[in-house]
Amino acid sequence: MNDRTLMLYFPDTDYAASLKIFQDPTSQIRGFYFTKSQLNKVENLDYANNHAVYFLFSDSEESSVYIGQSVNGIKRIKSHLREKDFWQYGILFVTDNNSFDKLSIDYLEYFFIQAFAKTQYSLENHDLRTVMPNVNFFNQSTLNSFAVQIQFLLEAMGISFKPSPSIDNELNNEVFNAKSPYNAQIAIRDGKFILLENSEIRAPLDRTKDWSDGGTFYKRSLRRFNQLIEAGKAVKLDVSIAKLVDDVEFNSPSTPAELCSGHSQNGWIFWQGLDGLRKEQLE
Structure with a gap:
């Protein structure tokens, strides 16, 4: 005990x-x-x-x-x-x-x-x-x-230190692919959006520095990109692209879509089939 x-x-x-x-x-x-x-x-x-x-x-x-x-x-x-x-x-x-x-x-x-x-x-x-x-x-x-x-x-107080376990794609977990030309996948578990291992993530595009938000998107996205690499959750493929070596959990589909594309995205549209699933659940 x-x-x-x-x-x-x-x-x-x-x-x-x-x-x-x-x-x-x-x-x-x-x-x-x-x-x-x-x-x-x-x-x-x-x-x-x-x-x-x-x-x-x-x-x-x-x-x-x-x-x-x-x-x-x-x-x-x-x-x-x-x-x-x-x-x-x-x-x-x-x-x-x-x-x-x-x-x-x-x-x-x-x-x-x-x-x-x-x-x-x-x-x-x-x-x-x-x-x-x-x-x-x-x-x-x-x-x-x-x-x-x-x-x-x-x-x-409800703060978990356990990493999310990898999803077994054979256990009826539907996977949603990123739109072309991006190479990434998410799945949904317990209301969370899981960006799957081997998905490619990108540093924010340089043009996002000049957005009207004063560079907030660029700085936040670059910090997230670098932190995943420094934490050992991703490995660099080149200067602006990295590949996840572990699943990463998000509360919405848009944040992982932005991370995988390098600029602002509507996650419901970015992940193929996800918006259709949402509409089915609302009917």
């Missing part, structure tokens, strides 16, 4: 789903779950301004996460209201006795960037922290123990 106990506290029962504190009673690590609209309330909660590692999540077009650290807890995250608009909810971790120091949160940020790079989440971090902070053997053992505790708490 491998059971655990988790305590939950709701500071405002009118917003029970949007603001909660959670903690393993055997640990000093305390977590704060909050939606963007409840962020200001977190600042007034006990320990929320201690040294912290935090996670900002999006589950709109594509499941993505930004991982950061803060020496003054929630106050750092408030700046992300201005700097980053992608996220809908966040999770902050501190210790009750403020035993996290700068080295601790630096290592934990590094650890979870590496951990999430292996999952289906797209990383919003520009710096993927490929170099481990300089910690000695004894400190690293303690910090890894903290990381395991935090991972359990994240999983208790």
Whole structure:
């Protein structure tokens, strides 16, 4: 048996789903779950301004996460209201006795960037922290123990660290091919759109730099393209094309269509037969 106990506290029962504190009673690590609209309330909660590692999540077009650290807890995250608009909810971790120091949160940020790079989440971090902070053997053992505790708490809040298993195309999973001339396939599982292994992805076209969005599409798409390669989920075929070596999960069909074509796409039309399937389900 491998059971655990988790305590939950709701500071405002009118917003029970949007603001909660959670903690393993055997640990000093305390977590704060909050939606963007409840962020200001977190600042007034006990320990929320201690040294912290935090996670900002999006589950709109594509499941993505930004991982950061803060020496003054929630106050750092408030700046992300201005700097980053992608996220809908966040999770902050501190210790009750403020035993996290700068080295601790630096290592934990590094650890979870590496951990999430292996999952289906797209990383919003520009710096993927490929170099481990300089910690000695004894400190690293303690910090890894903290990381395991935090991972359990994240999983208790519904955050999965498991990569999606590859789809067995023989088990009646319908596959949709990209329109010509693109070489890619998706399948649908549990409401998610799975870009399949061996699909080719492309860096955004240069002309998208001059779009009226000020280059937002270009920068976001190039970061996603590079992150898949750096995370080992794709291998480069040439300077602008790569091939997936693992399945990648998305929340809509348009994001993988953009990734495979290098410019904006209506995913329902890009994937052959997908729009017909949608219309059948609406009838």
